[in-house]
């Protein structure tokens with residue numbers, strides 16, 4: 001299964017930030033704190049600021065369901081490949097109007113085919129968010145739910161409110177480093193969370209019947225499920 005580390009290989013963890021503020025971003029700091037904790041625990045890490053990538057909107061054409069390809073020739077494919085090659089994914093967004101940034105949502109919308117194919121099965125994930133005044137925990141919960149619907153197991157998250165006390169980021173970074181270590185241990189042990197096992201079974205059954213019902217038009221997805229022996 002993708003995501004399982006075989007002996008001799010170093011565990012890979014990718015950190016993704018969806019803040020458009022580059023080096024000024026507090027979310028970027030928090031994602032990097034999780035990566036620092038993961039590195040301390042022995043993982044190899046890579047950080048990606050998706051706002052520097054050319055990633056177009058999904059237009060809902062369904063070509064990916066049928067062929068596995070996309071009508072857009074942009075940088076999403078490279079980013080997705082890096083995610084597929086990772087054992088763990090750290091995903092972060094600032095709160096923008098009670099939700100994730102448009103830039104990060106654009107990335108998530110490009111993953112409908114990956115959801116149908118449960119392509120993050122065997123991977124581990126966690127989420128972080130920073131906010132001015134509210135909804136950091138809600139965005140963490142949302143991002144973790146997206147990781148689970150892709151098939152990943154989530155190990156926790158850190159959400160922080162930065163107003164009126166911007167120095168709250170320092171304690172959040174400490175929590176972030178711990179989260180990174182937790183993720184590395186979960187990957188090493190291939191830890192199972194009973195609630196998530198149930199949730200994964202339910203999602204999987206739903207995706208399986210969706211793909212089976214549409215097998216005449218979603219040929220790529222049906223072939224993928226068949227090839228995986230699912």
Ligand SMILES: Cc1cc2nc3c(=O)[nH]c(=O)nc-3n(C[C@H](O)[C@H](O)[C@H](O)COP(=O)(O)O)c2cc1C
Nearest residue numbers: 019025026027094095096097098130131132133134
């Ligand atoms: C367009 C926009 C929308 C925002 N919406 C919210 C919001 O709904 N709730 C909130 O608490 N903070 C909101 N904020 C504040 C950011 O979440 C906060 O400053 C965050 O820490 C910025 O993260 P960054 O430094 O990683 O860019 C918003 C900021 C912007 C620019």
